Amino acid sequence: xxxxxxxxxxxxxxxxxxxxxxxxxxxxxxxxxxxxxxxxxxxxxxxxxxxxxxxxxxxxxxxxxxxxxxxxxxxxxxxxxxxxxxxxxxxxxxxxxxxxxxxxxxxxxxxxxxxxxxxxxxxxxxxxxxxxxxxxxxxxxxxxxxxxxxxxxxxxxxxxxxxxxxxxxxxxxxx
Numbered sequence: 340x341x342x343x344x345x346x347x348x349x350x351x352x353x354x355x356x357x358x359x360x361x362x363x364x365x366x367x368x369x370x371x372x373x374x375x376x377x378x379x380x381x382x383x384x385x386x387x388x389x390x391x392x393x394x395x396x397x398x399x400x401x402x403x404x405x406x407x408x409x410x411x412x413x414x415x416x417x418x419x420x421x422x423x424x425x426x427x428x429x430x431x432x433x434x435x436x437x438x439x440x441x442x443x444x445x446x447x448x449x450x451x452x453x454x455x456x457x458x459x460x461x462x463x464x465x466x467x468x469x470x471x472x473x474x475x476x477x478x479x480x481x482x483x484x485x486x487x488x489x490x491x492x493x494x495x496x497x498x499x500x501x502x503x504x505x506x507x508x509x510x511x512x513x514x
Contacts, residue, residue: 342450343375343439346415349408350377350435351459357381359432361467362459366452368474372421373439373449380432389427412437419443453509456481457502464497479512481505 347364354362359381367374384392393413412435413423421438439446456470460483470481483496486505494501 342448343373343415344450344452344455346408346412347375347377347452348455348458350412353408354379354381354433355459355463355466357383357433359466361469363469364456364471366449366472368441368449368472371440371442373441373446374436375439376434376436378432378434383429383431383433384427385429389425392425393423409435415439415445415447418445453506453513456509457506460505461497461502464495479509481509 347366351362351364354377357379359379361380363376363378365374365376365378393410409425416423416437416439419440420443421440422436423438424436425433427433452472456468459466460468464483466483467487468481468483470479472479486496486501490496490501496502496505
């Protein structure tokens with residue numbers, strides 16, 4: 340993948356598929372690294388599955404024979420001199436953490452994280468997303484439970500007008 344935001348989209352979609360009602364996405368940019376953590380409270384994985392999940396020729400999907408999201412994410416982090424960790428407990432959820440060294444020639448840009456967050460919310464409006472992106476002393480946050488409280492139960496976060504507002508909100512907060 341050409342942007343970390345696309346990896347984030349792919350891995351977060353795994354959390355959606357695992358039935359997670361709550362998904363936390365945390366990005367921390369530091370002078371020489373970018374850390375990405377995606378944590379969910381979905382179905383989790385057994386120790387056996389956890390050992391196989393970074394093998395590109397392993398997938399739990401029945402529609403294809405390879406699963407490249409986590410293997411690519413791991414490879415991209417490690418190619419920069421960074422690190423990759425995954426922890427999972429069946430019935431409790433999964434946490435994926437990757438650190439990318441920004442001073443490496445192999446570092447790929449973060450990309451369009453705003454669109455990634457909007458796509459995730461629009462595609463799964465009933466899931467509680469907790470998004471945080473820290474750069475230096477500035478933090479951009481968006482928590483969908485707060486939006487749901489304000490909007491009420493009758494309005495879906497997947498509505499085009501709501502997604503457009505979320506995009507504007509995030510864009511303004513990144514300025």
